[in-house]
Amino acid sequence: MEVAQFHRALSDETRLRVLALLTAEGELCVCELVLALDMIQPRISRHLALLRDQGILQARRSGQWVLYSIAPDLPAWAREILRASAGAVAQTEAGKRDQARLADMHERPSRQCCA
Numbered sequence: 001m002e003v004a005q006f007h008r009a010l011s012d013e014t015r016l017r018v019l020a021l022l023t024a025e026g027e028l029c030v031c032e033l034v035l036a037l038d039m040i041q042p043r044i045s046r047h048l049a050l051l052r053d054q055g056i057l058q059a060r061r062s063g064q065w066v067l068y069s070i071a072p073d074l075p076a077w078a079r080e081i082l083r084a085s086a087g088a089v090a091q092t093e094a095g096k097r098d099q100a101r102l103a104d105m106h107e108r109p110s111r112q113c114c115a
Contacts, residue, residue, distance in 0.1 A: 009054045023086035027069040036102035
């Protein structure tokens with residue numbers, strides 16, 4: 001992973017908010033991110049695809065769900081930057097709203113049925 005490409009991937013507020021939620025939650029599906037970020041699905045999917053293509057996220061399909069998480073093979077330097085960035089985003093008003101909307105979501109996909 002190239003350092004400049006990694007930083008370019010993080011240079012968007014929506015992608016940072018996605019990464020903050022995934023850092024906090026571990027794994028989320030597109031529908032959870034759409035609700036938490038209050039954005040349309042195509043926009044979220046476009047950002048997820050970029051992060052996946054850069055090797056920052058991994059995706060796994062389970063039935064009807066596609067679940068996203070932080071790639072486990074990220075270099076240590078990238079994990080540290082991601083952890084610090086996610087922590088900072090989580091403290092913003094937008095980050096707090098994202099977490100609140102996710103916490104209020106009804107009928108979230110069960111991880112048992114998605115595993």
